[in-house]
Amino acid sequence: MSSEAGLFALIGAGPSLDYCDTEISDLLRRGAHFFISDSIASGFLRRWRPRRASVFTVENRRHMYIHRISGEVDFSVLAYQGANARNLRFTKARVVSQFKITGESGELPMLHSPGTVFGVMLSCAATVNVSSDSREIHLLGADLSYIDNQVYCRYIDDHTPPGNRLLTRELWQFEIMLKKSSVVHLRAGYAIRTGFELAQSRENLCQFVKSAPKSTRFIEYSPLGLETPDVERRFPARS
Incomplete structure (x- = not known):
């Protein structure tokens, strides 16, 4: 199975992900690089086993999201520099790369944060170095209008x-x-994300997409995702 350069699949925790089996299978066949939110990573990786997968984690509170992932699954980790170090303890050796957020100092690679881990994944997919002149970024499970x-x-x-x-x-x-x-x-010790905050994050993501090069295609399958003409909206094959 060959990999298409510049092909990314972003996996969020939104319930619309349940309807995208056909799309995920096709992206696996095409050799996409999967960027996966830590909160959904365990179940997703256990089921789909993508050949190229990176799990993103940003929270500074302790959680068990990554610890739940089977040691038999291969994946790398991209962690915000402020993420809790205890969340990065694994049962086997993993490649962990840290990053900072726009506006922070230091030598780490910098990513844009619209306010959600999904937005950080989108920033990485849109800016990481690839051998292709164009990019194709698929957004799955990006239901940013839900309460939390x-x-x-x-x-x-x-x-x-x-x-x-x-x-x-x-x-x-x-x-x-x-x-x-x-x-x-x-x-x-943390507050629930309000609908207003999610709406702000959604708007920030729309602005980021608008600023991306025209050679980058954004394709989304969520009914509650990004409302901008710069994103191609598709209905999942399973409805």
């Missing part, structure tokens, strides 16, 4: 009945948010 994908992953999925995540999350999200929000603030 991280809250979904931590709390709602464990409480939803078996079945379609896209449907069950709609029914359970408000109840679980009300039950868990105070616990999040008191015990974890």
Whole structure:
């Protein structure tokens, strides 16, 4: 299987990812480089086993996202310089590259942050050196209009009945948010991302896409993703 230079697949934790099996299979066949959000990485890598995969992590709180990934899966890690060092302990040797965010000092490579880990992945895919003059970047699971994908992953999925995540999350999200929000603030020490903050991140991503070279194609499959003519919107083959 050959790899197409400049072909990237960005994997977010949004529920629309459940509808993109056909698209993921095609991107695997074409040899895309997969950039994966840490919160979805364990399940995604266990199922799909891409030949080229990089997991992005940015949070400075402790979590078990990367620790859950099987030692049999090959992947590299791109970590924000402020990420918690304990999150970067692995059961086997991994290639870990650190980066800084625009405006920070230091010698590390710099990435743009629109306000979400998905935005950092998009920045990397749009700027990393490739041998091709053009880029093709596929955005999957980029449902930035939901209240908080991280809250979904931590709390709602464990409480939803078996079945379609896209449907069950709609029914359970408000109840679980009300039950868990105070616990999040008191015990974890970080605030829930508000819909306004996600809307700001979404707008920042749109502005970043507009500034990208015209030789870069952005293709998205989320019904709740980036609203800009610079992004090609497609319906997943499985609907």
